[in-house]
Amino acid sequence: MTTNLVELRDLKVSFDGVQVLHGIDLDVGRGEAIGLVGESGCGKSVTWLAALGLLPGKASVSGSVRVEGREILGGARSTQEAVRGGKVAMIFQDPSSSLNPVIRIGRQITEALTLHRGLKGAAAKAEALRLMDMVGIPDARRRIDLFPHEFSGGQCQRLMIAMALAGEPDLLIADEPTTALDATIQAQILDLLIQLRAETGMATVFISHDLGAVSQICERVCVMYAGRIVEQGGIDTLFATPRHPYTRGLFDAIPSLHGERTRLIPIPGTVPDPRHLPEGCAFTPRCSNAVEACRHLRPALTDLPDGSRLACHRPVGTAKAAACHALEGAH
Structure with a gap:
């Protein structure tokens, strides 16, 4: 069972x-x-x-x-x-x-x-x-x-x-x-x-x-975009090192309660109309990290060694410390 x-x-x-x-x-x-x-x-x-x-x-x-x-x-x-x-x-x-x-x-x-x-x-x-x-x-x-x-x-x-x-x-x-x-x-x-x-x-x-x-x-988070799960992982892992550019964008848009006040970094554009999705990755038109493959090939949601799952051709690096600090002070 x-x-x-x-x-x-x-x-x-x-x-x-x-x-x-x-x-x-x-x-x-x-x-x-x-x-x-x-x-x-x-x-x-x-x-x-x-x-x-x-x-x-x-x-x-x-x-x-x-x-x-x-x-x-x-x-x-x-x-x-x-x-x-x-x-x-x-x-x-x-x-x-x-x-x-x-x-x-x-x-x-x-x-x-x-x-x-x-x-x-x-x-x-x-x-x-x-x-x-x-x-x-x-x-x-x-x-x-x-x-x-x-x-x-x-x-x-x-x-x-x-x-x-x-x-x-x-x-x-x-x-x-x-x-x-x-x-x-x-x-x-x-x-x-x-x-x-x-x-x-x-x-x-x-x-x-x-x-x-x-x-x-x-304890675990699934990030959805345009009708698909694009990233999934344990709360500590995903919040410390978001790999998908969309997940990173969500964190960058959080105001920090620590240090100097800085301008928020919004995600440009909007969620695409489901009737007119891009050929490849749906996030490509809003992604500053996109490469040519992103425009033509839809990434599959694949398992990572740490137990997370990711659908991205070009993942980003470690999250900014300010994003994590903002969450710590948000509640």
């Missing part, structure tokens, strides 16, 4: 004939915390929405998604529904659009408890109260019958986490869970995720633009 909790193999996604995900291979081990980083439009969220069968009907999905060795992609709807919320749960970046505004919070949590654990009545309400206490909702007994608009943004995100935990998942996918929150509340949500993982032993996939947050919560 596989030692991995989830295995994605050659996962591809197209919308109306336009391919946006180009063969993602990714394993998530039991209890592991993985960060998925990259600019908006790189395919981070689409990867997991596709894996869980949450994309709209116009999406075409192929490849393999195995949970505990069992294939769920293309399987019966009942199989996917048993996995979603039970084995794998997902929290989204905007709780205000994920919580039903006309249904009381208690009912929304107990619905998940009934669906995934068969709890009803007083038992379901008692467990809902326990979950609200666990995620730090004050005065849960009084507030369980309130509507979502009667909670703050940070509390709504905590309630989303409580709903995700209702099915006692083995994997929690956190899709930019701190994006809409102020800095203080962001820190509290990150601390909560770290605490819950330590208490429950669940694996975590943390999707984020915030490399500082990723450094706090994850």
Whole structure:
């Protein structure tokens, strides 16, 4: 039996004939915390929405998604529904659009408890109260019958986490869970995720633009660009020596909190339109390190001796110390 909790193999996604995900291979081990980083439009969220069968009907999905060795992609709807919320749960970046505004919070949590654990009545309400206490909702007994608009943004995100935990998942996918929150509340949500993982032993996939947050919560990082993984490695190795020019660019764009103030080095241009990708490496038009091979040959994601993976014809050298210092002081 596989030692991995989830295995994605050659996962591809197209919308109306336009391919946006180009063969993602990714394993998530039991209890592991993985960060998925990259600019908006790189395919981070689409990867997991596709894996869980949450994309709209116009999406075409192929490849393999195995949970505990069992294939769920293309399987019966009942199989996917048993996995979603039970084995794998997902929290989204905007709780205000994920919580039903006309249904009381208690009912929304107990619905998940009934669906995934068969709890009803007083038992379901008692467990809902326990979950609200666990995620730090004050005065849960009084507030369980309130509507979502009667909670703050940070509390709504905590309630989303409580709903995700209702099915006692083995994997929690956190899709930019701190994006809409102020800095203080962001820190509290990150601390909560770290605490819950330590208490429950669940694996975590943390999707984020915030490399500082990723450094706090994850053990391994996957960098995505234009629908592909371009670099992957342990948190210490990748943060100390990012090899892909795109990864290096992400670090160079982080303001340093140490030493003299210097001008940030932005990555020029934008993520390419998936309808008009370059012939070779998709990052070539934005890359100052590109050579002729980059324009015509798409680099394969290959294994490196230190266990990392890289898709690049001309890797860069050691990261600037300032980038690492910036991350150390960011939180």
